[in-house]
Structures are given as structure tokens and as C-alpha cells.
Amino acid sequence: MTLQQSRRLQSLLLGTLAWAIAIVIFFPIFWMVMTSFKSEIDAFATPPQFIFTPTLENYLHINERSDYFSFAWNSVVISFSATALCLLIAVPAAYSMAFYETQRTKGTLLWMLSTKMLPPVGVLMPIYLLAKSFGLLDTRIALIVIYTLINLPIVVWMVYTYFKDIPKDILEAARLDGATLWQEMVRVLLPIAKGGLASTVLLSLILCWNEAFWSLNLTSSNAAPLTALIASYSSPEGLFWAKLSAVSTLACAPILIFGWISQKQLVRGLSFGAVK
Amino acid sequence: MHMTLIQRFREQARSHVGISIGLYDSVVIAMNTSTAKAHIDLAQPQRKLRVRNPGWFLVSPSVALLLLWMIVPLGMTIYFSMIRYNLLYPGENEFVGLENFTYFLTDSGFMPGATNTLLLVGSVLLISVVFGVLISALLEASEFLGRGLVRVMLISPFFIMPTVGALIWKNLIFHPVSGILAYLWKLFGAQPVDWLAHYPLLSIIIIVSWQWLPFAILILMTAMQSLDQEQKEAARLDGAGPIAIFWHLTLPHLARPIAVVVMIETIFLLSVFAEIFTTTNGGPGYASTNLAYLIYNQALVQFDVGMASAGGLIAVVIANIAAIILVRMIGKNLTDKA
Numbered sequence: 001m002t003l004q005q006s007r008r009l010q011s012l013l014l015g016t017l018a019w020a021i022a023i024v025i026f027f028p029i030f031w032m033v034m035t036s037f038k039s040e041i042d043a044f045a046t047p048p049q050f051i052f053t054p055t056l057e058n059y060l061h062i063n064e065r066s067d068y069f070s071f072a073w074n075s076v077v078i079s080f081s082a083t084a085l086c087l088l089i090a091v092p093a094a095y096s097m098a099f100y101e102t103q104r105t106k107g108t109l110l111w112m113l114s115t116k117m118l119p120p121v122g123v124l125m126p127i128y129l130l131a132k133s134f135g136l137l138d139t140r141i142a143l144i145v146i147y148t149l150i151n152l153p154i155v156v157w158m159v160y161t162y163f164k165d166i167p168k169d170i171l172e173a174a175r176l177d178g179a180t181l182w183q184e185m186v187r188v189l190l191p192i193a194k195g196g197l198a199s200t201v202l203l204s205l206i207l208c209w210n211e212a213f214w215s216l217n218l219t220s221s222n223a224a225p226l227t228a229l230i231a232s233y234s235s236p237e238g239l240f241w242a243k244l245s246a247v248s249t250l251a252c253a254p255i256l257i258f259g260w261i262s263q264k265q266l267v268r269g270l271s272f273g274a275v276k
Numbered sequence: 277m278h279m280t281l282i283q284r285f286r287e288q289a290r291s292h293v294g295i296s297i298g299l300y301d302s303v304v305i306a307m308n309t310s311t312a313k314a315h316i317d318l319a320q321p322q323r324k325l326r327v328r329n330p331g332w333f334l335v336s337p338s339v340a341l342l343l344l345w346m347i348v349p350l351g352m353t354i355y356f357s358m359i360r361y362n363l364l365y366p367g368e369n370e371f372v373g374l375e376n377f378t379y380f381l382t383d384s385g386f387m388p389g390a391t392n393t394l395l396l397v398g399s400v401l402l403i404s405v406v407f408g409v410l411i412s413a414l415l416e417a418s419e420f421l422g423r424g425l426v427r428v429m430l431i432s433p434f435f436i437m438p439t440v441g442a443l444i445w446k447n448l449i450f451h452p453v454s455g456i457l458a459y460l461w462k463l464f465g466a467q468p469v470d471w472l473a474h475y476p477l478l479s480i481i482i483i484v485s486w487q488w489l490p491f492a493i494l495i496l497m498t499a500m501q502s503l504d505q506e507q508k509e510a511a512r513l514d515g516a517g518p519i520a521i522f523w524h525l526t527l528p529h530l531a532r533p534i535a536v537v538v539m540i541e542t543i544f545l546l547s548v549f550a551e552i553f554t555t556t557n558g559g560p561g562y563a564s565t566n567l568a569y570l571i572y573n574q575a576l577v578q579f580d581v582g583m584a585s586a587g588g589l590i591a592v593v594i595a596n597i598a599a600i601i602l603v604r605m606i607g608k609n610l611t612d613k614a
Contacts, residue, residue: 015420026429092334119547121571122592126352212550230439234554248440259435267498271536
């Protein structure tokens with residue numbers, strides 16, 4: 001065997017191994033999508049049906065068991081509002097920390113990260129009772145506020161690392177030309193950091209969309225997002241596997257696509273800027 | 277390098293002033309104005325410049341909100357933990373000292389809850405770091421058809437909602453009659469296993485690892501791509517084998533990303549909740565109850581605010597101990613390797 005042949009064989013073997021691992025890991029998602037196109041009888045069949053007559057029934061009657069669209073709308077409203085609010089608070093903070101670094105900037109950033117160390121169960125009771133006494137239980141506002149706060153450290157970090165990459169000279173030039181703070185931010189900074197901000201928005205949306213501690217504990221019906229709708233399928237009366245799969249597929253598809261598009265950029269936010 | 281002469285001056289001035297004076301806001305602001313003035317004097321005396329540092333007032337909303345978010349609920353938790361407070365029996369909120377803590381620590385659920393939390397966090401961390409490194413090394417080592425697709429497939433579970441992931445595993449994979457594993461077991465002539473009933477904690481570990489291994493792969497794969505290829509090529513030319521390269525070059529390069537993975541996964545794994553809530557409800561008995569689930573149970577099922585708060589504080593303390601140990605351990609490793 002020549003060297004080239006052995007190289008080729010080696011890469012063939014490694015490739016096969018990689019594919020096998022990927023198939024095993026991806027299988028539950030693939031199977032969920034498959035099941036969503038089955039009838040309930042096929043979904044529950046033993047042995048599992050790999051070949052079946054696909055049906056769109058589950059998607060066409062998605063609203064039958066519960067009002068899917070109201071849950072989805074809650075998810076959309078909560079995720080987008082919390083993301084917008086979070087960015088509004090985080091961008092100025094990241095701006096001043098990136099371009100006007102002081103002795104305490106590093107400490108402030110680390111302190112912000114340390115707030116993520118607080119386990120949510122540690123503050124479950126007070127938040128629940130506060131929400132209750134303000135009449136905010138089962139409202140979108142409660143979740144919007146909480147999501148804004150729990151994602152704030154991550155968003156500040158992510159925007160900060162993007163801003164850090166922008167040479168100060170550009171902003172200095174604008175400043176010397178007499179730009180106000182507002183002009184400097186909106187006209188100079190934001191256009192340069194557009195890409196970074198976009199992936200920050202995606203990360204925040206993903207985190208809000210998938211959050212499942214506060215949404216399960218603070219909502220019941222009116223403000224319940226998709227995570228709560230899907231959890232309701234765990235009750236014994238909810239053994240509708242095909243319907244569950246259809247709802248799950250719809251609920252996960254947008255986030256999965258966001259994730260695929262922005263995987264490289266997300267790493268920066270998820271690793272607090274340590275990996276780029 | 278974008279370090280201009282002006283900036284260098286400023287940097288020097290800043291460190292100079294900064295070391296000798298403390299961390300007070302007013303001082304920091306004064307310091308920055310003075311360095312900015314020095315900037316004008318030194319380099320650009322003719323142009324006008326905005327000298328006011330917008331720093332503190334732009335940062336303060338974030339800091340204030342996070343401070344509120346930490347202090348108010350935590351203060352309330354501390355207060356609740358020391359009174360008798362059950363939502364089902366209103367009106368008897370007398371001070372009981374540390375009674376709630378002793379009740380929580382001697383509760384029959386505490387020991388299993390603490391053990392399960394440690395087992396869950398430990399095994400998922402181990403699985404995601406070990407397999408994360410191996411799988412990303414495998415992807416980096418070879419060029420094959422559809423590598424992009426494989427990459428996407430490998431990281432996908434991370435983007436799936438926890439409730440969806442848990443229910444898909446519970447119904448479509450683990451189900452003792454119609455699940456895929458039951459089918460595979462029968463295919464090889466074995467008796468299908470009722471995973472969630474007989475191996476509840478193992479099942480939860482599998483589900484949670486399925487969600488977090490992809491996170492490790494995502495971070496480590498990206499980190500590996502930034503490894504200097506020339507360095508690797510040089511090592512290869514010097515006769516280093518693939519294993520030697522992996523051990524002496526790749527692994528040290530991954531120290532920081534691995535530390536990041538461990539840190540972040542620990543934060544999230546200490547409070548795994550939805551996966552247990554939707555599959556086993558912590559059972560059978562306390563077999564798959566972790567501390568987060570135990571406290572939830574005390575709080576919103578039994579409505580014992582006092583005891584749930586005591587438990588919450590204990591969870592906070594455990595999280596902080598874990599964080600400190602991790603930071604120490606990882607920090608040391610990082611400095612050792614560097």
C-alpha cells in the first residue's frame with residue numbers, strides 16, 4: 001500500500017466514524033420530524049415504522065388540542081421584547097466599557113458574569129411572590145423582565161467583545177470631527193458592529209425561546225410560551241406522539257435554523273468572548 | 277496594532293494615576309478627564325474634544341438592574357428562610373431562626389437530591405468534555421464528504437428546547453414498548469428496558485448529555501480551527517505522530533476553551549429542571565430528584581416558602597463553592613500549561 005492509499009483509507013475510516021456519530025446524535029431530531037408526519041396509530045406502532053404513508057394531519061390540526069398559535073405568539077412577543085430591551089440596556093454599557101476602559105471595567109464584567117452563578121431556584125420563591133403581589137403571574141411582562149435580566153450579562157459580554165475588536169481610532173476620528181455621543185454610536189459604531197450585533201440578537205432570541213425554568217413556574221395559560229405548551233404533553237392524558245412531534249418540530253425549527261446560520265458567531269457569546 | 281502614540285501616552289497616564297488612587301467613581305471620572313486633557317496637551321492642542329467620560333452613566337443601568345436582581349430576591353430569600361411561612365397556612369409568620377435549614381438538611385429528600393445533583397453535573401461534564409474533545413479532534417483530523425453537514429448535525433441538539441428534547445427521548449426513544457431502544461433490544465433478542473422507571477438518573481444523564489455534548493463540540497471545534505496550522509505542520513515535519521501532536525499541541529491549546537465549557541455547563545447543569553419535570557417528576561421516590569427539583573417541589577407543590585427558601589440558599593452556597601473550586605482548579609491548570 002502506498003502512502004497515498006493509506007492516507008485515503010484512513011480518511012475514509014475517520015469519515016465513516018464521524019458520520020456514524022453524527023447520525024446517532026442527530027437521530028432523535030430526525031425521528032421527531034418523521035413522527036410528526038405519521039398518524040397517531042403509526043406513531044405508537046411496535047415495531048417503530050420506518051416506512052409509512054406520510055400525512056399532514058398533525059400540522060393541519062395543530063390547533064385542535066390547544067391553541068398552538070397563541071402559545072407561539074407568546075414565545076415570539078416575549079423573546080423579541082426581552083431581546084430588544086436587553087440590547088437597549090447592554091449596548092451603552094458595552095460601549096463605555098470597551099472604549100472608556102477604567103480600572104474597574106474588568107471587575108464589573110466579571111461581577112456581571114458572576115450573577116449567572118446564582119441558581120434560579122435560589123430566588124424562585126421571592127420572584128414568584130413578587131410577581132404574585134404585583135399581579136404579574138402568568139403575564140408576558142414578568143417573563144420579559146426576567147429574561148432581560150438573566151441574559152443581560154451574556155449580551156453585555158458578547159457586545160463588549162465585538163466592540164473591543166473595533167479600532168478606537170475610528171471613533172476618535174469621528175469625535176474629533178465634532179460628532180456627539182449619539183451620532184458616534186448610531187452613525188459610526190452601529191454600522192461597523194452590525195454583524196456582531198445581529199449574532200447577539202440571535203443568541204438572545206435562542207436563549208429566551210428555549211428558557212424553561214421561569215416559563216414553567218410563572219405561567220399557566222395566558223402568557224405560557226411554547227416550552228410550557230410542550231411540557232403539557234407530558235401529562236398522561238397527553239399521549240399524542242404524532243401531535244407532540246408536530247408541535248415540537250414547529251417550535252424548534254426556527255431556532256434550529258438560527259443556530260445553524262450563526263454557529264460560529266454564537267461561540268463568542270456562549271464562551272463569554274474566550275473563544276472566537 | 278492600532279496603538280497610536282496618543283493612546284500609549286494615555287495608557288501610561290491611566291495606569292499611573294489608577295494605581296495610586298482607589299476605585300471610587302468620582303476619582304475614576306476625574307482620572308479619565310485628566311488623561312483626556314493630557315491627550316489634548318500632548319498631541320492635539322488645536323482641536324476641540326469631548327472630554328466628558330460617558331462611562332459611568334452608560335454602565336449604570338446594567339449594573340443597577342443586575343444589582344437589584346441579585347440583592348432584592350436574595351435578601352427576601354434570606355428573610356423567608358428564617359420565618360415559618362407556608363402559603364397554605366397564612367398568618368403564622370413567626371421567626372424560627374435556623375429551623376428551616378435543619379428541616380431541609382434532615383429532609384429525606386436532601387441527601388438523594390444533593391448526591392443526584394453531583395452525579396448529574398459530574399457525569400455530564402465528563403461526557404461532554406471527553407467526547408467533545410474526541411469528536412472535534414476527529415472532525416479536525418480528516419477531510420471527508422459532507423463534513424459541513426456532519427458538523428451541523430452534531431451541534432443541533434443544543435438548539436432544541438429542553439422540554440422538547442426530554443419528551444422526545446421519553447416517548448420516542450426510551451418508551452419500553454414503542455421506543456427505538458426497545459426495538460433495538462428486541463432486535464438482539466434482549467428484554468426491553470423501562471429506562472425511566474428502572475434507571476431514572478441514568479436516563480436523565482443521557483438526555484442532558486445529549487443536549488450539552490453538542491455545546492462542547494460547538495465550542496471546541498471552533499477553538500480547534502484557530503489552532504495554528506503551520507505549527508502543526510512543523511511538528512509533523514519534525515516527525516511527531518498524530519497522537520503526539522494531539523497531546524502536546526492540540527490539548528494545551530484547548531485548555532482555555534475546555535475551562536469555558538466546564539464553567540458554563542456547570543452553571544446550567546446545577547439547575548437542570550425542565551428535563552426532570554417533564555420525564556420522571558423526580559421519581560421513583562427521590563431517585564431522579566436534584567436540588568433544583570426538590571426546592572421547586574417544596575415551593576410550588578407544598579407551598580412551604582420558608583423551607584424552599586432555606587433550600588434555595590443552600591443551593592446558592594453549593595453553586596458558589598462549585599464555582600470557586602472550578603475557578604481555582606482551572607485557573608491553576610491554565611497557568612501551569614502556559
